[in-house]
Amino acid sequence: MQPDSIAPTAGVHWIVRMNWKNRSIFFVLLALTLASHMAGRQPGAIAWLLLVLQFVVYPQVLYLLTRRLPQQRQRQVEVRNMLLDGLGFGLWCSFLGLPLWITFTMYIGVSMNLLVFESFRGWVQATLCMALGIAVMHGLRPTPWQADTSLLTTGLSMFTLGLYILAFAYDAYLRATSLHRHRAQLRQQLEANHRLQAQLTELALRDPLTGLYNRRHLDETMQLQLQRCAMMGSGAAVLLLDIDHFKQINDRHGHAVGDQLLQTLAQQLLRNCRAGDTACRYGGDEFLLLLTEVTPDAALARAQQLRQDFAVQQLRVEDQSLSTTLSCGLALFPAHGTEPARLIQRADQALYQAKLHGRNAVVVFEHHLETCTDGAK
Numbered sequence: 001m002q003p004d005s006i007a008p009t010a011g012v013h014w015i016v017r018m019n020w021k022n023r024s025i026f027f028v029l030l031a032l033t034l035a036s037h038m039a040g041r042q043p044g045a046i047a048w049l050l051l052v053l054q055f056v057v058y059p060q061v062l063y064l065l066t067r068r069l070p071q072q073r074q075r076q077v078e079v080r081n082m083l084l085d086g087l088g089f090g091l092w093c094s095f096l097g098l099p100l101w102i103t104f105t106m107y108i109g110v111s112m113n114l115l116v117f118e119s120f121r122g123w124v125q126a127t128l129c130m131a132l133g134i135a136v137m138h139g140l141r142p143t144p145w146q147a148d149t150s151l152l153t154t155g156l157s158m159f160t161l162g163l164y165i166l167a168f169a170y171d172a173y174l175r176a177t178s179l180h181r182h183r184a185q186l187r188q189q190l191e192a193n194h195r196l197q198a199q200l201t202e203l204a205l206r207d208p209l210t211g212l213y214n215r216r217h218l219d220e221t222m223q224l225q226l227q228r229c230a231m232m233g234s235g236a237a238v239l240l241l242d243i244d245h246f247k248q249i250n251d252r253h254g255h256a257v258g259d260q261l262l263q264t265l266a267q268q269l270l271r272n273c274r275a276g277d278t279a280c281r282y283g284g285d286e287f288l289l290l291l292t293e294v295t296p297d298a299a300l301a302r303a304q305q306l307r308q309d310f311a312v313q314q315l316r317v318e319d320q321s322l323s324t325t326l327s328c329g330l331a332l333f334p335a336h337g338t339e340p341a342r343l344i345q346r347a348d349q350a351l352y353q354a355k356l357h358g359r360n361a362v363v364v365f366e367h368h369l370e371t372c373t374d375g376a377k
Contacts, residue, residue: 023059090133097146210266237299
């Protein structure tokens with residue numbers, strides 16, 4: 001029987017509960033089967049008493065004694081109890097003269113039970129215990145072989161054995177269904193955990209305000225992207241963008257408006273990103289766009305288009321339209337450097353020149369530009 005269908009009993013191993021339920025049902029059926037066979041043979045009052053004790057009282061006493069043990073020992077003891085079942089079955093079969101249907105029914109029952117819990121070792125043990133019971137009873141009270149059984153006894157044997165096998169098959173079905181369900185739930189939980197982990201990883205690499213990648217992501221991936229471009233023999237470009245007069249806008253209109261302006265530029269960068277490009281918020285009002293597999297002319301054209309599109313953006317602030325411009329410094333790979341830090345530094349120098357010469361401009365790094373530590377932002 002399926003252990004999950006049995007009401008849990010605190011401190012009782014599920015195998016003990018399951019076998020108690022099995023014995024309570026099938027031992028009674030076995031008692032009826034044996035009683036139908038013994039009825040015409042007049043075995044005496046002691047035999048009838050032993051029949052009741054073995055198949056009605058014994059299962060309940062066995063359960064009460066086993067459940068009192070520590071739970072960690074109950075399974076081991078229950079295996080011994082099943083071996084005792086086999087020994088008792090052997091005694092009864094030999095006592096009755098080894099009737100085929102009764103002997104077959106008892107042997108299949110005890111061997112199946114031990115096979116399930118102890119594998120083939122259990123089957124061997126069940127066979128030996130039942131054989132031992134037959135030998136002991138034959139030594140105490142030799143009985144001639146009486147293979148035949150009445151139609152009633154045969155029918156009861158078939159019914160008991162068939163019901164027992166069906167119960168085992170149904171139990172196996174319930175266990176397989178339960179295992180499949182638990183595995184499906186576990187897979188769903190693992191998938192949910194993976195999705196959550198991916199989301200948390202993504203959040204750790206994203207700027208919360210703009211949704212763009214942050215510098216951490218850039219540091220982790222930029223070198224790999226440049227190496228891939230080098231292997232393919234293609235170029236790349238670093239665009240460092242800065243919103244013109246951003247500090248004044250923040251001071252005049254407040255940080256909420258400044259945040260809207262940052263989000264507007266971020267959305268524009270996302271709309272203009274190709275599959276291999278990386279857009280990130282580099283810091284404050286600075287944004288970095290890494291273009292891969294791009295020529296110098298195409299990179300310059302992309303930068304100019306971004307500048308022009310941002311200049312016509314209109315932001316509504318208290319029933320007024322607010323617009324501003326951006327400046328961009330551009331450094332090329334591999335012409336201006338092959339390392340991420342070097343390229344970003346030279347894009348920053350070019351950005352400084354764009355600020356210095358009036359803003360709203362794109363400047364491509366040139367080697368004669370001097371490195372500046374203070375920006376005109």
